[in-house]
Amino acid sequence: MTETVKSIACWLGGLAAAGLASWLYSDLYACLPRAQKVLLNFAVNRLPENMRASWREQWQADLNDMPPSELWRTIVALDLVRAAIRLRPAAQGGVFAMLRREIRLYSFLWQLYGMRHFFFGALIKRPGGLPKLQLPNFVMTAMWAAVVVRMMWMRLLILLAMPTIVVITLWS
Amino acid sequence: MCRPYRPACLTETKTLCSLQTMGTELKPTLHLLRATKVFTNARGYRATGADIMKATKLPSGTVYPMLARMEKAGWVRAEWEEVDPSEVGRPRRRFYILTGVGQRSAQTALNDLGVSAGAPV
Numbered sequence: 656m657t658e659t660v661k662s663i664a665c666w667l668g669g670l671a672a673a674g675l676a677s678w679l680y681s682d683l684y685a686c687l688p689r690a691q692k693v694l695l696n697f698a699v700n701r702l703p704e705n706m707r708a709s710w711r712e713q714w715q716a717d718l719n720d721m722p723p724s725e726l727w728r729t730i731v732a733l734d735l736v737r738a739a740i741r742l743r744p745a746a747q748g749g750v751f752a753m754l755r756r757e758i759r760l761y762s763f764l765w766q767l768y769g770m771r772h773f774f775f776g777a778l779i780k781r782p783g784g785l786p787k788l789q790l791p792n793f794v795m796t797a798m799w800a801a802v803v804v805r806m807m808w809m810r811l812l813i814l815l816a817m818p819t820i821v822v823i824t825l826w827s
Numbered sequence: 828m829c830r831p832y833r834p835a836c837l838t839e840t841k842t843l844c845s846l847q848t849m850g851t852e853l854k855p856t857l858h859l860l861r862a863t864k865v866f867t868n869a870r871g872y873r874a875t876g877a878d879i880m881k882a883t884k885l886p887s888g889t890v891y892p893m894l895a896r897m898e899k900a901g902w903v904r905a906e907w908e909e910v911d912p913s914e915v916g917r918p919r920r921r922f923y924i925l926t927g928v929g930q931r932s933a934q935t936a937l938n939d940l941g942v943s944a945g946a947p948v
Contacts, residue, residue, distance in 0.1 A: 710891075713876065713921040716908075717887075720877035720920070731880070737888030742895055 687725040691718060694732040701739035710742070736760075853900035855936040858885060859893060863902070863933040866925035873922040894923055902929030 695718070699711045714735055721728050740760065853859070865882040866872050874882075880890050897903045908920040925933075 709921070712912075712918045714887075714891075716918040716920045717875055717877035717880075719917055720875060722881075731887045734886045734888040735891075737886075738891040741888065741892035 684725065687729045691725075691729050691732040694729070695735060698732070698735035698739040701736065702742060706742070710739075853896060853902060853932070855932065858883070858889060859897065860933060860936055861885070862890070862893060862897070863925065863929065864937070866903070866923070866929075873924040875920050875922055879923075897929065898923070900929075901926060902932060 695711070695714055698714070699707050702710055714732075718728050718732060721731055737760065740757065861883045862879050862885070865874050865879050868882070876887070876890055876894060879885070879894070880887060883890070885893075894903065894905075898905055903923040903925055905921055905923050908922060910919055912918055
């Protein structure tokens with residue numbers, strides 16, 4: 656009896672998480688154009704002042720010419736930060752300054768990698784066996800999966816797969 | 828073990844890595860040659876950063892610093908689109924145009940790959 660209740664609770668929990676993921680997906684997707692502007696400003700502000708106006712105009716025009724996918728444009732805008740960091744030494748002639756900035760950027764990315772169990776915990780298989788389920792892992796994974804995979808049938812698959820993962824994990 | 832194909836021209840430092848262009852040395856990397864090939868395919872031998880990103884699948888963090896280096900070395904020259912942003916309702920595009928120097932230097936490198944860099948501007 657307890658097992659049955661537990662499985663029903665898990666299934667409902669998964670359903671709720673998938674619904675939440677879908678809701679978050681819509682919200683995040685609506686925020687992407689704003690995120691592009693923020694990233695573009697952040698990248699432009701990495702440049703020396705005399706270069707900012709021309710690069711801003713050029714990057715805005717190029718972002719408009721990208722394929723009509725907000726997610727793709729956001730990725731391009733995110734990489735403009737790296738472009739700006741690399742453009743600085745070209746203008747100021749400091750190779751070591753460029754190296755310092757690159758090391759700082761990559762150490763930040765490495766820290767993000769260290770947090771992978773938080774973001775994708777439910778998908779990362781640990782040495783002991785099946786993934787260890789924790790609520791933040793589960794919600795974050797569902798959210799990222801829904802954001803990355805936009806297709807409706809895949810969202811349906813996630814909806815069905817998540818409760819199964821919960822049940823298997825609790826039973827193991 | 829499989830190793831990625833790397834053209835011989837990219838390892839021959841004597842002929843290619845010492846190319847002198849307008850006083851600035853520019854190493855013809857594979858990315859740079861791929862970008863140069865885009866200019867020969869584009870109409871009027873000119874392309875925007877977005878065109879190069881789409882054609883070469885290179886990320887923006889690679890393309891723009893490379894274009895800046897190419898411009899500094901004289902391989903390309905840049906010019907703004909001749910439109911009024913307030914009239915067309917969008918920012919002006921910045922076109923990069925392959926120069927004769929860039930075409931000749933790229934052609935030397937591309938000869939080893941057995942492809943043509945097109946006619947100079």
